[in-house]
Amino acid sequence: MTPRYSSFTQWFREGPFATYVRTVKSPGGFLNLMETAMPAVDMSDPAVPEIVLHYDVIGGFGINADLGAGRFSATSRPGDFLLTAPNFTNSVRVDSYHQIRSLAFPVAYWRQFFEDTADRTHSLDFGVLHRGTFTSPTIRSAQRQLWRLCDEEGAPSRLLAQAAGCEILAELCRLAGSPLASARGGLAPWAERRCLELMRERLSDDISLDELAAEARLSPFHFARMFKQSLGVPPRVYLTRLRVEKACELLEHTDIPVTEIALEVGYSSNQVLARVFLKHMRLSPSDYRRAVHDPVRSIALQ
Template structure:
């Protein structure tokens, strides 16, 4: 591979004529970058950049010619399919139709240690991924849809979400490439589970990272995420969201703190973000919830609704 990296994938798209093609960008503290790009037909080659890039074709028309790091290709594009672009490789790409792409870029500096640990030292950027080939993956498509949906609700993905989603996607990419990650090692030790849950409660208002939680349990981020889910029954990000919604409910019920302050207290950047998250989990706005819990008649309805939602969640 050519090793003359210049900047990052996201930075390259933010400069010159390429910036006008970007329709959306979400970044999680340097952990990963999500970009949606709409480009006209023509040359979309770029210099060598230090990112693994997963590209999803949102339109699926036209023909693609060039080299993405796996040798020369000349293929018809298909909607909702994926391609991986090699890191530190100057691509040559010509697309004969206008196209819309969603890309997830994994900076090598953020992911090298995670990949090495997840593969028990057997990871290789040259052989673990299949670069340039068009493929389909329902698992990756689902992970990306969920990632973009959370970003639509909450803005830029948290560091916890970015690392957890990245581990999930890269694990599937390695499996498809014939270099699967090492299997999970069971659940967390009781002391590790207790300390991690205490840390999440104590730092509810912060953008706590998966790396920090993993360090508390003395594990790598990859193994921690899987072992946490086995122990607690939900991924770290899902569990943290649950804690934040529960705390918001408590503050709405027992205090007169403004909703804007409650949003900040439970780790959301604004009352609008809290409202979107709250509506998804509680099926009502924070204001409606506050009124309901202070009205005996509505409280009875709320208790019934909560029981129904809890039962539905337990079946998922």
């Protein structure tokens, strides 16, 4: 009897292709990320309650498959996407070596994000997108940034995963011909003020998009888009900015060890803080502290 799997990630980790899994990153049940590298293979994935978006890293393989909307054949190119329908036993044949990054969206969780949008009953079934390869600069950019931030910060935070998921699903809706209603303007001044206060108060927490949206009395989908209209960047980017600013303040005005500063601003270790800090400030936290405490000596040593 074929075992039942609760997720695509579980299937790959515990099923016959476990040896081909390179990386798994999961924030706890609402966006699972996995990278695999496999030879030519004939496989039939069991039905799982997720929609799974596959990104082709290197291209060049032929595929014959039924992902939920009828059988098709195609040759994949680098950057192409494949989308599997939820609760559907996929039939897939790949004819050569391939490297894939997969994002799995549990239907039970993400369906709630469609509340207060144009289509409250959206099933996360995207019709024609399940039949063939497709491209999307918007989704490609979002998933690349998501993986890059995961490499920098470890397992993605709830805010990072939820915001990226909203962006990707909204674009899938548009590509499938059922775009979500546009957000009307940015956040109200009171909502913007309260959300920023909450982000500052809880820098050390794994704050979620749901919590911020609730403060603004909006659905997560609408909140994410209205926040970007008001602040110019997505919530996850703004949170990183606040964390770096707070780290700079603590490095400048206290003698707190870097490890403690990392925890205070929401990072799991001083190594993670160092990667983020180096990217945004072009200095390590320790070098930044030395520079602000003794700028003359810092310049002389350069």
